[in-house]
Amino acid sequence: MPDPIHQFDLHRILPLNLGGWDVSFTNSAAFMLATVLLSTAFLVYAMRSRGLVPGRLQSVAEITHDFIADMVRESMGKEGMKFFPFVFAIFMFIFVGNMLGMIPGGFTVTSHIIVTAALAALVFVMVLVVGFAKNGLHFLKLFVPPGVPWYVLPLVSLIEVISFLSRPVSHSVRLFANMLAGHITLKVFGGFVVMLLGAGSFAVLAPLPLLMAIAITALEVLVAFLQAYVFTVLTCMYLNDALHPEGH
Amino acid sequence: MSDPSDKHGPASGELSPQERAQFEARISELGERLGKVRSHRKADMDADAEMRGRGMAYGMRMAAELVAAVIVGGVIGWSLDWVLGSRPWLFLLFFLLGFAAGVLNVMRAYERMQREFAARGGKIGQSLPDDERG
Numbered sequence: 001m002p003d004p005i006h007q008f009d010l011h012r013i014l015p016l017n018l019g020g021w022d023v024s025f026t027n028s029a030a031f032m033l034a035t036v037l038l039s040t041a042f043l044v045y046a047m048r049s050r051g052l053v054p055g056r057l058q059s060v061a062e063i064t065h066d067f068i069a070d071m072v073r074e075s076m077g078k079e080g081m082k083f084f085p086f087v088f089a090i091f092m093f094i095f096v097g098n099m100l101g102m103i104p105g106g107f108t109v110t111s112h113i114i115v116t117a118a119l120a121a122l123v124f125v126m127v128l129v130v131g132f133a134k135n136g137l138h139f140l141k142l143f144v145p146p147g148v149p150w151y152v153l154p155l156v157s158l159i160e161v162i163s164f165l166s167r168p169v170s171h172s173v174r175l176f177a178n179m180l181a182g183h184i185t186l187k188v189f190g191g192f193v194v195m196l197l198g199a200g201s202f203a204v205l206a207p208l209p210l211l212m213a214i215a216i217t218a219l220e221v222l223v224a225f226l227q228a229y230v231f232t233v234l235t236c237m238y239l240n241d242a243l244h245p246e247g248h
Numbered sequence: 249m250s251d252p253s254d255k256h257g258p259a260s261g262e263l264s265p266q267e268r269a270q271f272e273a274r275i276s277e278l279g280e281r282l283g284k285v286r287s288h289r290k291a292d293m294d295a296d297a298e299m300r301g302r303g304m305a306y307g308m309r310m311a312a313e314l315v316a317a318v319i320v321g322g323v324i325g326w327s328l329d330w331v332l333g334s335r336p337w338l339f340l341l342f343f344l345l346g347f348a349a350g351v352l353n354v355m356r357a358y359e360r361m362q363r364e365f366a367a368r369g370g371k372i373g374q375s376l377p378d379d380e381r382g
Binding site: 155158159160162163165166167169170173174177178223226227230237 | 305308309312313315316317319320321324342345346348349350352353360
């Protein structure tokens with residue numbers, strides 16, 4: 001049976017060694033670079049004419065911009081637009097990365113937890129830095145819900161702190177698990193097709209898993225978008241806590 | 249089973265003309281009501297089909313929220329035990345606190361989800377009026 005995990009293997013394309021650390025340029029790094037280049041090139045190319053009446057590509061770029069801008073305004077208010085470049089970059093990176101992974105033979109960068117964990121940690125550190133920079137120690141109000149009597153406050157605050165620390169975990173695991181599971185499922189059904197074709201008269205059953213694989217491909221495209229969307233929405237929500245620590 | 253011909257009509261299994269007319273009227277009325285309920289339900293289902301797809305994604309999110317907090321609580325307790333040498337008490341305490349934090353996470357996520365769905369006109373998580381009465 002074709003190995004469904006093989007697609008996640010890392011290969012060194014350009015072996016590099018920096019002071020004893022292996023910093024080789026891998027296929028994952030190549031796809032990350034491709035993601036960044038592709039999204040940058042698309043946006044620059046689509047906006048080259050800067051028409052008042054947008055062409056087709058410019059419309060796509062503007063719709064993407066408005067989609068994220070609305071999301072940011074909705075969750076953080078007007079002052080949240082300072083974070084628009086950050087949120088937009090996160091969305092584009094995950095979305096384009098997921099879509100590149102949907103190309104047969106492609107590599108899904110978000111199917112490695114280290115990548116999603118790095119993104120979630122970036123958001124987490126950002127929330128801490130912005131929260132303390134903007135609100136000083138008032139940021140700690142995040143852990144003191146209003147209207148709680150003092151004698152249960154230590155317990156409640158402890159629970160709030162654990163809840164806060166669990167954010168980057170669920171934030172990263174959700175994206176990673178969805179992409180990993182989806183791609184493994186696809187590969188398993190693809191493997192069934194090959195195995196049935198090689199099993200003599202059972203080959204007549206081969207179209208069944210093929211149909212399933214086609215259906216799952218469509219579903220995976222949806223999941224690729226939806227997970228990028230969910231990751232971005234949660235980023236906005238967490239950043240909102242940094243700006244307004246009083247109200248949840 | 250009792251034979252209907254004992255009570256009604258002259259011939260066995262036959263209905264008198266009035267009874268037949270009544271029966272058919274009742275059937276057509278029932279058909280009308282069924283059709284109404286069905287069209288109602290179909291419209292509701294079409295509107296909700298997309299929301300249900302999202303509901304699946306949100307369900308997975310809930311599970312992740314709960315498990316993540318339990319794991320984080322457990323890891324904190326475990327490391328504190330390791331540092332302070334108080335195994336297993338802090339692990340047990342923080343495991344439970346983690347569970348509480350997980351429930352808190354799920355409640356917050358649910359509140360948000362409901363607000364989002366209400367804004368889009370979906371019906372997940374809200375009570376529906378009974379079809380018969382509606």
